[in-house]
Amino acid sequence: xxxxxxxxxxxxxxxxxxxxxxxxxxxxxxxxxxxxxxxxxxxxxxxxxxxxxxxxxxxxxxxxxxxxxxxxxxxxxxxxxxxxxxxxxxxxxxxxxxxxxxxxxxxxxxxxxxxxxxxxxxxxxxxxxxxxxxxxxxxxxxxxxxxxxxxxxxxxxxxxxxxxxxxxxxxxxxxxxxxxxxxxxxxxxxxxxxxxxxxxxxxxxxxxxxxxxxxxxxxxxxxxxxxxxxxxxxxxxxxxxxxxxxxxxxxxxxxxxxxxxxxxxxxxxxxxxxxxxxxxxxxxxxxxxxxxxxxxxxxxxxxxxxxxx
Numbered sequence: 001x002x003x004x005x006x007x008x009x010x011x012x013x014x015x016x017x018x019x020x021x022x023x024x025x026x027x028x029x030x031x032x033x034x035x036x037x038x039x040x041x042x043x044x045x046x047x048x049x050x051x052x053x054x055x056x057x058x059x060x061x062x063x064x065x066x067x068x069x070x071x072x073x074x075x076x077x078x079x080x081x082x083x084x085x086x087x088x089x090x091x092x093x094x095x096x097x098x099x100x101x102x103x104x105x106x107x108x109x110x111x112x113x114x115x116x117x118x119x120x121x122x123x124x125x126x127x128x129x130x131x132x133x134x135x136x137x138x139x140x141x142x143x144x145x146x147x148x149x150x151x152x153x154x155x156x157x158x159x160x161x162x163x164x165x166x167x168x169x170x171x172x173x174x175x176x177x178x179x180x181x182x183x184x185x186x187x188x189x190x191x192x193x194x195x196x197x198x199x200x201x202x203x204x205x206x207x208x209x210x211x212x213x214x215x216x217x218x219x220x221x222x223x224x225x226x227x228x229x230x231x232x233x234x235x236x237x238x239x240x241x242x243x244x245x246x247x248x249x250x251x252x253x254x255x256x257x258x259x260x261x262x263x264x265x266x267x268x269x270x271x272x273x274x275x276x277x278x279x280x281x282x283x284x285x286x287x288x289x290x291x292x293x294x295x296x297x298x299x300x301x302x303x304x305x306x307x308x309x
Contacts, residue, residue, distance in 0.1 A: 035049055037305065038307045039304050041282055057295055058295060065096065070106075071113075072118075081100045084099070085101045085125055099124040100124055101125065103124065105124045117158050124140075125171045126171060126185075128173045131195070134152060134202060136151070138173045139151055150184050151164050167184055169186050169216075171187070174229070176226055179242060183242075188217065189217075190209075190212060192210075212231065230264075234258055258275055260303060261303035271288065271289040272306060274301060
């Protein structure tokens with residue numbers, strides 16, 4: 001009886017020691033690089049973790065957003081998200097911004113999937129969260145001439161833009177926290193914009209306008225340390241030095257065209273990107289550089305982004 005009691009006490013002490021060690025390790029271990037991707041292109045946004053299974057890379061779904069399941073999104077807006085064309089985590093991963101070429105933008109909660117803000121935006125192609133609850137959206141080409149502009153919203157009020165700025169074939173917006181400016185990509189130019197709060201409503205003021213090395217600007221991304229901007233078009237990928245305002249070729253993509261999106265993992269430098277399949281604007285493949293490999297998907301996607309959590 002005593003031997004059994006001693007054995008139980010020994011096991012209990014051992015388990016407590018292991019638990020304490022694991023807690024200490026969890027508190028002192030550095031944050032591991034994110035291995036989670038956001039993908040969009042159809043009527044949903046999917047988040048998936050990159051895993052290795054029997055020596056092969058694959059994606060394991062961990063979260064998804066569908067408009068018909070999202071509390072707070074009016075029924076009339078749901079059908080506008082059948083062609084999502086950009087998705088990015090904001091607010092430290094707590095929220096996701098989603099745009100659709102079906103004329104819509106939404107800010108959703110990552111925890112619940114509920115819609116926190118929405119607006120009808122003609123041919124919306126990209127959005128980003130600015131300080132003090134502002135949201136910038138790129139509205140691209142529209143046959144009724146209601147696009148080709150950058151719209152500014154206050155997230156507290158859906159469907160009510162506070163400012164509009166013309167930009168032909170607007171395709172991308174990213175907030176530069178280091179310089180406190182908004183970069184906006186159009187078909188032939190990129191704008192450096194500052195927020196002006198001197199009036200009754202915030203506005204965007206153009207500080208610089210640069211012509212692109214080649215037309216048809218498509219995707220715009222900012223390095224995690226704000227040191228470079230990355231711009232894709234149908235034939236190439238360029239880097240822009242945000243201080244010198246000089247363009248250069250982005251060497252990992254030399255000879256690769258039709259890049260619809262790229263995203264650089266801030267900790268490892270690994271690049272995830274999508275390249276349009278021949279004759280269409282979408283793909284069934286996610287490509288990686290550093291190391292280089294690809295993952296085939298069961299359904300089409302348009303853009304891929306590393307998620308922040």
